[in-house]
Amino acid sequence: MQASGCATRVWDQGPNGYDTGVAAARQLLPDSRLDGAFGVTDDIALGFLNTARHELGIDVPGRLSVIGFDDNPAGAWISHRLTTIRQPIDALTDATIRALLNPDPTPLHIPVAVELVERGSVAPVRQG
Numbered sequence: 001m002q003a004s005g006c007a008t009r010v011w012d013q014g015p016n017g018y019d020t021g022v023a024a025a026r027q028l029l030p031d032s033r034l035d036g037a038f039g040v041t042d043d044i045a046l047g048f049l050n051t052a053r054h055e056l057g058i059d060v061p062g063r064l065s066v067i068g069f070d071d072n073p074a075g076a077w078i079s080h081r082l083t084t085i086r087q088p089i090d091a092l093t094d095a096t097i098r099a100l101l102n103p104d105p106t107p108l109h110i111p112v113a114v115e116l117v118e119r120g121s122v123a124p125v126r127q128g
Helices: 018-028 042-055 089-101
Strands: 036-038 065-069 083-086 115-117
Touching: 018 036, 018 042, 036 042, 042 065
Parallel strands: 036 065, 065 083
Antiparallel strands: 083 115
């Protein structure tokens, strides 16, 4: 995002879980012009999404877009409709095994293709 000229803010406080997303939303959203959030997991994104909608009264996706990562089944629930990035488990498993079995101590870089799963937590792209 930064490389493409978009203003960003990194928030990395708390463990990987729903409550961290809640805390992030409570800290970042009040009195903010933030228009999008990416959670490094769907659990974090769901905490952020639900807090934005139900506690802070923010229209998602009208005013705020939220994206998660890992395609947690709860993200597909009609109450959430979380847009997410899906990792192919088989490819991720194969890459992990390759890294573990690699006799060379040099770190491996093994690309794994991901897929955007568009649901209902991201506003349509505005043209013009």
